[in-house]
Amino acid sequence: MLDSVIFYFFAGIAVISAALMITRRNAIHSAVFLITTLLATAGIFLQLRAEFLFISQIILYVGGIMVLFIFVIMLVRLDVPLPQIRSRTRKWIALLVALAVGVEAGVVIFLARKAPGQGLLIPDPAPADKLPPNTEELANSLFRTYLLPFEVASVLLLVAMVGAVVMAKKRTDAP
């Protein structure tokens, strides 16, 4: 009972502020609503007893990436509307993509409710007070079970980062 109240509370905030984020004209307002969406998603993680995901969402996305977003937005002229917003064909493409995603989500939901045991698999949830410590579980799977994929992914990110630095440096060095 309490769990579902908390879930619908955070989910409602997330959906409403996501919609507001898209519809705002002012980029900083959009950023504020994006922060709200991310915080509400973090709240859903907490409701699912994934406290480590909750805090990494806050530290990485809200505390790190969003700060950078706002940093960039503040340096950009906001009062010049982008030509893409005006374009007609782009609106049709956007509608098409939105419809496709909507149909996909609807099919998944429909398949999931067909019958118990069929469709999407939802494993038995463990009782809330019997869950193993989240951080340790995550560390075990990242650094023991899936060590190689994890390291490959981090090397990939490092390469991307070095690449970005190299490209940016070339542009500023040019006379």
Next chain:
Amino acid sequence: MNPTLHSILAFVETWWVELLCAVLIVLVVPLIAGYIVLVERKVMADMQARLGPMRVGPHGLLQPIADALKLLIKEDLIPHNADQFIFWLAPVLSMTAALTSMGAVAFGPWFQVARDINIGLLFVVGVSALGPFGIVLGGWASNNHYSIIGALRSTAQLISYETTAGFALVSGFLLAGTLNVRAIVETQRTDHAWYVFLAPVGFFTYLIASIAETNRAPFDLPEAESELVAGYMTEYSGFRWSLYFLAEYANMIVVASVGTTLFLGGWLRPFSSVHWLGWLDAAPTLLLAAVGAYCVFRAGKQPSRVQSLFMWAVAFACFVVAAIFALASPFSHLPLEKMHDGLYGAFWFLLKDSAYIYIFMWLRFTLPRFRFDQLMRLGWHILIPLALINVVDVGVALALSSEFGLNRWLAMVVTTAATLGAATLLLRWNDKYSAAASASLLADSSVVEDPHAG
């Protein structure tokens, strides 16, 4: 009985300690912040050979209350061209983040709102990292050049020093093997060492990064008054301004508490496992009694009767608290075990917190402000590499002591020496690099502006 009321009562009955702690934090932290300001002014005055505030109450003891009243009745201005909603939201955001993050701090074995959450200190660090949004958004919403430059500086500074603070905390977490606040303090008891001695480099980098994160001098570029009027809070006045001010001081308490918990043994007494030093438990009583005696001594020298009466009242309060400490002490042999743990734990924790905050003040009145490029160079060229090397070295030391049975202290001494050696190399390389960089800057006179300066 009404079932809703019944469930509320049951909730209160189960969680009354936590609820009480939460209410106390919200009520008392603004007051404490005000008194930290008074202490800061007194410390500054002492370092500059002055007296500081002396008029409002004896020795300026009522100055914070007078200041708060003044701020409350000041006119509340919102500039016409400001973004009204965000201008309103920003200081609230700063204050909320600072107060929420205090929820997981253990101010003593019994004084903690969120007990036994697994992510513990990470929660404190993560939620307090939301506070700078208040600074950034407030600076943007003011629609003022000084404000936005302050906000940009603050963002850049935060991103640079948060990384250092994170790595410094990781070196402590590695030693503790947990993120849980209580477990961290308890492992420091069983390890017979505060982690400041096992990972001195980690503590040092955290100290510097925490000063930078709270925007305190010498890192107070976002509000540098000689360059930016008041930086991000130029347009704020009255109560909104005081919210920013409170948030800054609440953040100081938060970072000091994180440092205290992880590196200075939290609420543990110094040498908590050494029996013949048990007389240290008398320290709280003696300290408070000494403060009370000083107040009695000064009471007769006050200029007016009201002030000397006030001094007597302060002395009386000190004696009462000293008596409570004496009753709860292990020497009194009263059945007050829990009360003893809570009171003495809170005393040691607050003492260490105050020492940490005193270092902030000391540095503020000793060091001149950094230039922005110096700030960036210190962060990215020195502190982040140093913190990274330290994490690796602490990991190696732990592996050496657990896999090969090497003495933990020996391993730590060796790796700290290695870290310091690496730091020396780093500094020499950096000096060479910066000398070359400034030479090329001088040669190329077209480069005048620093790209980070906003």
